[in-house]
Amino acid sequence: MASLNINGRVHSHDAEPDTPLLWVLREQVGLTGTKYGCGVALCGSCTVHIDGAPVRSCVMPVSAVRPGQKVTTIEGLSADLPGGAKGTAGDHPLQKAWVKNDVPQCGYCQSGMLMAAAALLKKKPKPTDADIDAEITNICRCGTFNRVRAAIKEAAGMKTAAGLDIVHVPRRQA
Ligand code: FES
Numbered sequence: 001m002a003s004l005n006i007n008g009r010v011h012s013h014d015a016e017p018d019t020p021l022l023w024v025l026r027e028q029v030g031l032t033g034t035k036y037g038c039g040v041a042l043c044g045s046c047t048v049h050i051d052g053a054p055v056r057s058c059v060m061p062v063s064a065v066r067p068g069q070k071v072t073t074i075e076g077l078s079a080d081l082p083g084g085a086k087g088t089a090g091d092h093p094l095q096k097a098w099v100k101n102d103v104p105q106c107g108y109c110q111s112g113m114l115m116a117a118a119a120l121l122k123k124k125p126k127p128t129d130a131d132i133d134a135e136i137t138n139i140c141r142c143g144t145f146n147r148v149r150a151a152i153k154e155a156a157g158m159k160t161a162a163g164l165d166i167v168h169v170p171r172r173q174a
Pocket residue numbers: 035036037038039040041042043044045046047056057058059
């Protein structure tokens with residue numbers, strides 16, 4: 001048996017070393033918030049954090065997670081707030097901004113979007129439009145990119161001014 005530290009808890013698993021982390025999370029640990037989209041590191045729906053950095057878990061062999069590294073999934077996003085209530089779902093500023101801005105449409109890509117956005121805000125607390133375009137390479141088939149951008153800025157304390165930001169179309173959508 002091997003083990004992984006996921007959302008602050010140690011989980012044992014018996015997956016083959018080359019099994020993608022995504023399938024260990026979903027099928028062995030039961031954390032199904034992380035989604036399978038393309039399976040080839042393109043769409044980002046499988047994004048989780050390893051030691052705070054975003055990774056595409058569909059192409060990461062579980063054996064590549066080194067002992068001591070911390071995996072965070074969407075289920076653990078809100079628990080890492082300083083002073084936050086462990087296990088309280090949905091209290092991350094991004095999750096609140098997501099709700100306020102009605103970001104999701106079908107919702108399938110959204111856990112990956114949130115994880116990518118959370119990693120961005122850790123790295124760049126006040127991201128520019130260019131930062132968001134560069135870092136959030138996740139694909140949303142419903143085209144929620146404008147609301148994603150607005151919610152990221154709101155969570156960053158940068159209220160989106162009416163106008164340009166709202167109508168800006170990210171390059172991935174073209
Ligand atoms: S499912 Fe991993 S990037 Fe698409």
